[in-house]
Amino acid sequence: MVNHKNFQVDIIGVQNIHAIKKGDDISEIILLATKLQDTPIAKQDVIVVTQKIVSKSEGRIVSLNDVTPSIIAKSFAKSSGKDPRLIELIFMESRSIVRSDPDRGILIVETEHGFVCANAGIDSSNVESDSDTVTLLPRNPDLSAKKIRSELEQKSGVSKIAVIISDTFGRPWREGQTNIAIGIDGINPLKDYRGTHDTEGAVLTSTKIAVADEIASAAELVMGKINRVPVAIVRGFDYPTGECSYSSLIRERSRDLFR
Amino acid sequence: MVNHKNFQVDIIGVQNIHAIKKGDDISEIILLATKLQDTPIAKQDVIVVTQKIVSKSEGRIVSLNDVTPSIIAKSFAKSSGKDPRLIELIFMESRSIVRSDPDRGILIVETEHGFVCANAGIDSSNVESDSDTVTLLPRNPDLSAKKIRSELEQKSGVSKIAVIISDTFGRPWREGQTNIAIGIDGINPLKDYRGTHDTEGAVLTSTKIAVADEIASAAELVMGKINRVPVAIVRGFDYPTGECSYSSLIRERSRDLFR
Numbered sequence: 001m002v003n004h005k006n007f008q009v010d011i012i013g014v015q016n017i018h019a020i021k022k023g024d025d026i027s028e029i030i031l032l033a034t035k036l037q038d039t040p041i042a043k044q045d046v047i048v049v050t051q052k053i054v055s056k057s058e059g060r061i062v063s064l065n066d067v068t069p070s071i072i073a074k075s076f077a078k079s080s081g082k083d084p085r086l087i088e089l090i091f092m093e094s095r096s097i098v099r100s101d102p103d104r105g106i107l108i109v110e111t112e113h114g115f116v117c118a119n120a121g122i123d124s125s126n127v128e129s130d131s132d133t134v135t136l137l138p139r140n141p142d143l144s145a146k147k148i149r150s151e152l153e154q155k156s157g158v159s160k161i162a163v164i165i166s167d168t169f170g171r172p173w174r175e176g177q178t179n180i181a182i183g184i185d186g187i188n189p190l191k192d193y194r195g196t197h198d199t200e201g202a203v204l205t206s207t208k209i210a211v212a213d214e215i216a217s218a219a220e221l222v223m224g225k226i227n228r229v230p231v232a233i234v235r236g237f238d239y240p241t242g243e244c245s246y247s248s249l250i251r252e253r254s255r256d257l258f259r
Numbered sequence: 260m261v262n263h264k265n266f267q268v269d270i271i272g273v274q275n276i277h278a279i280k281k282g283d284d285i286s287e288i289i290l291l292a293t294k295l296q297d298t299p300i301a302k303q304d305v306i307v308v309t310q311k312i313v314s315k316s317e318g319r320i321v322s323l324n325d326v327t328p329s330i331i332a333k334s335f336a337k338s339s340g341k342d343p344r345l346i347e348l349i350f351m352e353s354r355s356i357v358r359s360d361p362d363r364g365i366l367i368v369e370t371e372h373g374f375v376c377a378n379a380g381i382d383s384s385n386v387e388s389d390s391d392t393v394t395l396l397p398r399n400p401d402l403s404a405k406k407i408r409s410e411l412e413q414k415s416g417v418s419k420i421a422v423i424i425s426d427t428f429g430r431p432w433r434e435g436q437t438n439i440a441i442g443i444d445g446i447n448p449l450k451d452y453r454g455t456h457d458t459e460g461a462v463l464t465s466t467k468i469a470v471a472d473e474i475a476s477a478a479e480l481v482m483g484k485i486n487r488v489p490v491a492i493v494r495g496f497d498y499p500t501g502e503c504s505y506s507s508l509i510r511e512r513s514r515d516l517f518r
Binding site for chain 2: 007008009010011012013015099101106108115116125168171172173174175176177178179180189190207208209210211213214215217218220221222229234237248249250251256257258259
């Protein structure tokens with residue numbers, strides 16, 4: 001008795017995506033690549049797109065040569081051995097500093113979006129061989145997701161897909177980074193089991209699963225860091241729709257015991 | 260040009276697993292269920308098993324009627340409205356309290372294993388209709404994973420598989436729980452990209468990905484909370500082997516800025 005409904009999810013890496021430049025049409029590039037590898041987008045797919053290519057296409061690229069470090073940035077850079085211009089840029093992208101350890105060069109901040117992460121999500125890998133160039137997070141990652149989703153749906157004629165913009169963040173207490181959702185459209189990022197009954201008949205009281213983050217993590221397994229696989233299709237997951245914003249994934253400061 | 264090597268990962272939920280009781284042979288039950296649904300275990304598979312059934316099979320079940328709450332537990336229970344016997348059990352399973360908020364009934368602790376989580380991982384859902392029964396985390400989840408893995412390999416004749424024991428934990432800053440790895444055998448939980456070159460030729464300096472946690476998250480997508488799908492096969496991921504322990508995923512207290 002095989003019933004694949006909800007019991008199999010496939011994670012498909014999208015290959016043949018070239019280096020992205022400012023102004024590139026991400027949806028067009030995804031559609032072309034998925035056709036090339038004979039896995040066209042289908043209804044109910046979740047398309048996970050790594051932040052890096054979204055930021056590049058939106059021109060969220062900064063040359064550190066254009067940044068003048070403040071005295072505070074210089075001071076932090078001195079004790080950490082980091083580039084003072086990078087530190088300045090992190091400060092500029094941050095709403096507040098959650099933790100800092102200058103000796104180890106660690107800066108955990110709250111970004112203007114409300115994400116709590118190291119270095120305000122600024123990434124210096126995979127940009128240009130010029131190591132003075134870095135990417136910032138998209139200014140409004142939900143809007144980035146919405147744009148890609150509506151264009152994908154329009155151009156492909158396929159309806160009811162979802163788009164997640166992902167990035168790899170560290171976390172307290174545990175080693176290693178995991179991929180999470182920083183921009184969302186077409187999927188409710190939380191699956192709410194409260195009030196439902198488990199298999200033994202007990203009512204679940206507190207379980208909300210961050211499915212958007214789990215989908216982003218699943219996608220990372222085919223993306224890797226080395227290969228150019230910045231997009232993945234997650235197929236077969238019966239996801240919740242409804243309210244769609246990364247802000248649903250951010251715990252209010254007043255309810256957070258760790259800042 | 261389709262090349263599926265590393266570019267497709269399938270997550271298969273294992274159905275037909277009945278309610279688990281103390282002494283049940285998890286590996287036998289998994290093998291039977293995978294045969295029933297015609298998806299036998301194959302080389303390189305990662306088998307993700309939810310903590311709940313491992314704990315049950317190992318008899319890590321406690322009736323709250325057997326717990327006598329201390330004065331401190333009673334006091335915390337009074338302000339939070341929680342069961343004082345459950346609070347006492349959380350204290351007994353904990354090495355230290357990381358944060359507590361009695362008014363909201365929140366207890367974030369470090370377990371005897373070193374996991375930082377709410378309520379020491381004690382779970383009252385899906386045990387028995389008797390709501391006084393709860394499960395504790397396995398005493399040594401790596402050993403639980405090792406036992407299941409070696410028995411699966413022996414009984415099936417398939418070599419080179421990995422086993423992850425998973426549980427859903429909350430996290431700071433973000434809403435919703437995600438599934439993570441609490442016990443590991445046959446897979447190095449961290450994929451280390453440091454020193455490798457990215458697509459633009461830059462050397463990556465700080466990226467370690469917690470692939471075991473990402474695999475656990477991917478598995479949750481087919482497990483759900485309501486259906487009885489406590490086991491998933493993650494197929495097609497070329498995972499790192501080598502050092503295998505959940506302890507690699509735990510940040511040393513001295514390097515952790517959040518406790």
